[in-house]
Amino acid sequence: MKTPSERRAALIRLVESKTVTRVTPPLLLPAAPYLDLAGEEFGRGLLLTTANDGRDYCLRPDFTLPIAVSYLDEGLLDVPAAYTYLGTIFRQSENGPEEFDQAGLELLGQPDAGQALDQVLTFARWALAIYGVTAPSIRLGGVGLFEAFLAAADISPAWQARIRARFGHPEAMQRLVERLSRPPEKTGGAAPDGRETVIEIVTDAMLSSGLSLVGSREPEEIADRYLEKQTLAAERIPDRMVRLLREYLEVSDTAPRALDRIASLTASYGIDIEEPLLEVRNHAAALAALSPKAEVIFDASFSPRLDYYTGIVFEMTGEDGAILASGGEYDRLLDRLGAPQPVTASGCALWIDRLEAEAASR
Template sequence: MKTASERYAALVRLVESRTVTRATPALLLPAGPYFDLAGEEFGRNLLLTTTNNGVEYCLRPDFTLPIAQQYLEDGLTGAPSAYTYLGPIFRQYQSTPVEFEQAGLELLGQADADNALDQVLTFARWALAIYDITAPSVRLGGVGLFEAFLEAAQIPVAWRSRIRHRFGHPEALERLMERLANPEERVEAPAPDSRDTVIEIVTDAMLSGGLSLIGSRTPEEIADRYLEKQALESAPIPPETVALLQNYLSVAESTETAFERISEMCKQAGFDFDEPLYQVRNHAAALAALSPNADVIFDASFSPRLDYYTGIVFEMTGSDGEVLASGGEYDRMLERLGAGEPVKASGCALWVDRLEREAEQ
């Protein structure tokens, strides 16, 4: 059995392969991009400091975002690049500052996105093998597959973004599904003719009520929210479509069984969904070949909480249920960071301390 130092040395060799560039982002990074990309929920886990001119910085909470930023700043948009990393990250855990060590791989601008994801899965399995973890539990999810399902099932456009934004947030999605399954009886007042009309009505109401027009919610924001609600109310989802959506989200079983179940439910609903399923099937098969002892399931409701993920996502857990590795395809991150053209991206992060604990059990 290898010692802890031998395992770590093997991980370093994996990270410093000749085919990749080992990245070492600064320990202190601007906090703004993390709030913009990951939102307040992730932001609460940051360890923050503020400069004299009011700019917020944070101790490095991950490697993916600064690597993606550097890729764009170096003018590499569209160029195939491979980065690895190994080092500390810093977050709050139960209101206590904690330092973790992470390793990972990021593949940006690869011509063959499917092959890039398979390389990411292979990297994760190699890393686990260093720690003698040969039979992890693996959960696959499909963000792009879910978006394709919403379109194929003819979910009204007005509802798609609302449902998608709750994907990966089980409690919020469950509340929305409950609302869709049990619509309230209501009589709505006629909607005003235009956005400008609504803004004027809201402005008059705020001023007559003594409210400031400069605050957390402007008349424009209130008007847009009102019009969105009107659009949703005017586009109800048929009960059978709600039931189909709930049935899809309930799928969480072995990959082949899961894909067959999804395929069959879609055919019964009157549409063929086998082509969108094809890509996920292939990656699941590649993962099974790579790690035949792993327990692999497809969970249709699984998604990271970060909405820049776009395709297949995964997490690998150990015997105690802790996540050892996670990742997937995240094309939207580069776009939201200002890339002038679409950039394919996939990667994974591994929790080194957890890997070591699993190896010692």
């Protein structure tokens, strides 16, 4: 068994190999990109400070975002890049401020996205092996597969967007599916016609109730939300598609069996998603070959809670269930940061403190 210092040295060799560039983003970063991309839920975990000019900054909560920003700022579009990192991140938890060691790999602008993902999976397995973790529990998810499933199903674009927004949020998704499974609600009277009419009705209602039009939700926002609900109600998802959605999200098994189940299930409804299914099959097979002692599970409902993930995602956990490594494909991140053209991206993060604890328990 290696000592902690020997494991650290081996990890440094991995992140400083000749095929990658080790980078160290600043400790203090602008907070706005994190709040814009990850929203209030992630924002609660930031350690924030405000500069004299009124702008908010945070102690580095991850490495992926600043690496992606730097890639764009340096004008590296169309240039394949491979970055590694090893350093401290800072998060706010229920117990107060905490800091953790993380290592990882980010592959940006690679010409072969599938090969890049396999490199990320290999990097994660090599890192876990340094700590003696040769048979982790591995969970795969298919963000791209789920989006292809929604696009091929008899579901309107408005409902597709709403369902996709809940992917990775099991409780919210369950509530939505249960509501869709109930008979449609009957409304008394006809809905107001036209956005301007709705805005005027909302404004009158707010004023007559003594509500201020300043410092609260604006009538336009309420009206748009109301009209969205009316549109969704008018475009109700067919009952058979609601049943299919529920059955799809319930699939969780070893990767071959789970993907076979999805193929059979969708085919029975006349839906063809063989191409994205084949992509997941290939990566699952490569991961199984890379980790012959591990059981690779495909969970159809699994997704990170960040909506910039686009393809295959994964988690590798230890004996106590703690996540040791996680990552996947996140092509939408660069687009959200303002890239003028599509940029492939995949990567993973490793929790070094948890890996050390795992090694110590063996």
